[in-house]
Amino acid sequence: MKAFYADEQKRHDPKMFLSSGAPLPNPEQPERVERLLLGAKAAGCEIVRPRAHGLAPIAAVHTPEYLEFLEHIFRRWQRIAGASEEVIPNIHPLARTGRYPASAVGQAGYHMADTACPISAETWESVCWSAWSAVEAAETVLAGAPTAYALCRPPGHHAFTDVAGGFCFVNNSAVAAQHLRRSAARVAILDVDLHHGNGTQGIFYARPDVLTISLHADPVRFYPFFWGHADERGEGPGLGYNLNLPLPRQSGDEDFLLALGAAFRRIRAFSPDALVVALGLDAFEGDPFGGLSVTTPGFSRIGEAIAGLKLPTVIVQEGGYLCDALSDNLTAFLSAFGAGAGG
Numbered sequence: 178m179k180a181f182y183a184d185e186q187k188r189h190d191p192k193m194f195l196s197s198g199a200p201l202p203n204p205e206q207p208e209r210v211e212r213l214l215l216g217a218k219a220a221g222c223e224i225v226r227p228r229a230h231g232l233a234p235i236a237a238v239h240t241p242e243y244l245e246f247l248e249h250i251f252r253r254w255q256r257i258a259g260a261s262e263e264v265i266p267n268i269h270p271l272a273r274t275g276r277y278p279a280s281a282v283g284q285a286g287y288h289m290a291d292t293a294c295p296i297s298a299e300t301w302e303s304v305c306w307s308a309w310s311a312v313e314a315a316e317t318v319l320a321g322a323p324t325a326y327a328l329c330r331p332p333g334h335h336a337f338t339d340v341a342g343g344f345c346f347v348n349n350s351a352v353a354a355q356h357l358r359r360s361a362a363r364v365a366i367l368d369v370d371l372h373h374g375n376g377t378q379g380i381f382y383a384r385p386d387v388l389t390i391s392l393h394a395d396p397v398r399f400y401p402f403f404w405g406h407a408d409e410r411g412e413g414p415g416l417g418y419n420l421n422l423p424l425p426r427q428s429g430d431e432d433f434l435l436a437l438g439a440a441f442r443r444i445r446a447f448s449p450d451a452l453v454v455a456l457g458l459d460a461f462e463g464d465p466f467g468g469l470s471v472t473t474p475g476f477s478r479i480g481e482a483i484a485g486l487k488l489p490t491v492i493v494q495e496g497g498y499l500c501d502a503l504s505d506n507l508t509a510f511l512s513a514f515g516a517g518a519g520g
């Protein structure tokens with residue numbers, strides 16, 4: 178299996194975020210890339226640098242206003258006397274029905290959902306290459322490969338059409354799904370990250386052509402709090418094309434696999450032409466977020482179950498933070514797809 182990744186993705190190096198109000202080191206560290214590369218290589222993947230694909234595949238799921246913001250906000254922020262080193266919002270519109278702000282501070286509040294997605298000089302370049310890894314993986318599958326892996330970092334599934342959040346800027350899984358739509362009539366996105374894929378849900382919420390399913394720790398007391406509940410089913414033509422499967426905190430392998438069975442029943446009924454797996458590895462029992470209790474052998478079983486769907490599959494990296502087993506968990510998942518085989 179090919180694994181797509183460009184070194185520019187490592188340059189984004191966020192320093193802090195607020196957790197329960199306390200400033201902490203940002204866990205979305207460049208070192209994640211080293212661990213994930215090790216894991217992909219151990220599974221037998223061939224690491225391939227993606228081509229640059231320009232803004233078109235990214236603009237297919239994000240607004241021009243938002244992309245303009247992401248590209249230029251750091252330079253504009255630096256002109257503000259006394260501003261923080263990284264772009265971090267300090268005011269948010271209650272409802273986004275008011276005027277679009279002209280100022281950098283106003284736009285940061287408009288386009289950033291929380292403090293976990295600081296923007297520095299290198300962020301935009303890393304974000305573009307991360308998305309291009311997803312585009313290249315989608316093109317590889319469109320060209321006939323059964324599976325491809327995009328080592329996307331920064332991750333993407335908390336990014337909405339015009340809002341960053343939760344370490345995410347461009348929604349790589351959504352970019353991959355939209356790119357697959359070029360020749361796949363129906364695409365399913367299966368998000369197995371610890372956290373609800375709120376941005377992905379938001380992007381496709383009113384669309385019946387992209388089924389979005391997310392398994393995650395129950396958001397009643399967990400990020401992203403406002404989304405991820407079982408009664409969010411889509412709207413308009415998209416009603417019935419979003420499925421949330423929240424799990425009680427500390428659920429382990431058996432409960433996760435049981436919920437995966439429910440996801441598969443919905444996927445089979447939808448009969449997609451291609452699948453995107455939003456692969457968070459932070460459901461791991463030893464992940465610093467500590468929300469669920471999936472084991473390393475559990476990731477093998479989850480991978481085997483998804484591979485058993487036998488759909489053309491793009492695997493997009495989402496979360497999964499620094500811990501001893503991060504590489505092994507990726508190896509366990511990818512090996513289930515015969516990652517060392519050609520294609």
Ligand SMILES: [Zn+2]
Nearest residue numbers: 370371372496
């Ligand atoms: Zn996560």
